[in-house]
Amino acid sequence: MEETAEKLPRVLQLLWGVEGLARPGPKPGLSIAGIGAAAVKIADEAGLGAVSMSRVAAELGFTTMSLYRYVSSKNDLYVVMVEEAFGKPEPVDVARTGWRERITAWATAIRDAIHRHPWLLQVPLFEPPLSPKQLDWMEQGLSAFEGTPLTGQDRLSSMVLVNIYVRGVTQVTMSVFVNNQAIDQTDQDADQIYARRLALLADPERFPSIASTVLSGTFTEDGDFGNDEFQFGLRTVLDGIESLIHRRTPTP
Amino acid sequence: MEETAEKLPRVLQLLWGVEGLARPGPKPGLSIAGIGAAAVKIADEAGLGAVSMSRVAAELGFTTMSLYRYVSSKNDLYVVMVEEAFGKPEPVDVARTGWRERITAWATAIRDAIHRHPWLLQVPLFEPPLSPKQLDWMEQGLSAFEGTPLTGQDRLSSMVLVNIYVRGVTQVTMSVFVNNQAIDQTDQDADQIYARRLALLADPERFPSIASTVLSGTFTEDGDFGNDEFQFGLRTVLDGIESLIHRRTPTP
């Protein structure tokens, strides 16, 4: 384990709870969890753009530089925020026997987390996750394919595919929140504006397909657009994975 | 058309070439295309993080504030950069009769553009595209489904799905470039480091699926990982769309 502590960046050490043991020097006045919670609170209230080192520190009643004892850069702060915002995934319902139900539940849970914290989609991340709760999510995603004939590589790719899909479609559907200020126009308004502008610009000669799509009202009509669209596209993705499963199933 | 000019933001007006007509005042010393090209050059050489208003202006031999006559914010600059970096899509090869071949070519072209300009994935965008060349891409994506029984909504969703997939998988595959500095370690090294750390942290009791995946060597082995993985996942996505097409096909 000491090898772990040696090589991992400090934030990961703290996130994995290596901080428990007694050490010389003053007792820490802050904690990773506290910093993460404060940053998440700020992002929830005022957008990711409002999250600055000084703002987070002020929220906690400390000075800016204190944070650097726990988080060595802004990027590290982002890691902590993601860890805090996603939280631990709900334990799997073992009664869901089918892989489709399991992975659907997983995908929906991710979407819900993003809906709770829209700024998650704007967080710039530069490496795959290694933090504990993120690994819990990964574990749950992979385990959804248990019982299928998919290989390890297949499962990883499929999980990534579903994750990619959820993030992407949520981003498109939510027509991303502006980060620096609250907007007075709703998402629907934004869609309307977009549809109108697209109608203006989509010259039927140069853009026949776009024009016909616009004319068909695809962009303007929306009922419970978000959820319907999500389920619809997810079904398409899962159908693709299902065909992969069939391909992997040995024919008797 | 004057209604167009009235309501559209300035950048879009310029991008659509409304700037042609004669107007009072001095001749503009800059152009949208020139600004975009300069910004793209900087991003290619030094990463997206190196793109600042002052840096772009310096590249052009002008002062920082001159840019704001053409681009009203940093976000607008991003729009111009994307427009420049993607360029116009190659004209469709009408000989590709099948929708699968057409959308595959489209997806591959997008991936190639991203490979040419990796920073494209880091560009924060807050609204769907309305710039001319981006609409060309959209047109081509939609037209790939001509001849299928898919509805307008279906085609839009399918195109978005493929686009999402390409962006997502490319991001994962390229284990995103660090933006502020050149890295001495290659992508493979980064993968190796990740695999080793994951092996350290993936306690088989808490993370059985991850552990078994790691042990199966999924993370460490990679041949021509990028392309294989891309084609593989794309096939899965297209299989899903194909099942949708079957569903839409009326049974005689």
Added chain:
DNA sequence: CGCACACTGTGTACGGCACACGCAGACCAT
């Protein structure tokens, strides 16, 4: 018991950033 030292939070400072604002001059339609 006391001491060295690792570790804590803090203050100051720096360079860079996006952008507001006001200005002087260039060019057009009249």
Added chain:
DNA sequence: ATGGTCTGCGTGTGCCGTACACAGTGTGCG
């Protein structure tokens, strides 16, 4: 010529991330 309008420029503001030196604090070891 002349008025209005648009160009590019210079100055200035507030914020950002973070490097660095410093003083206080508590622990484990001698």
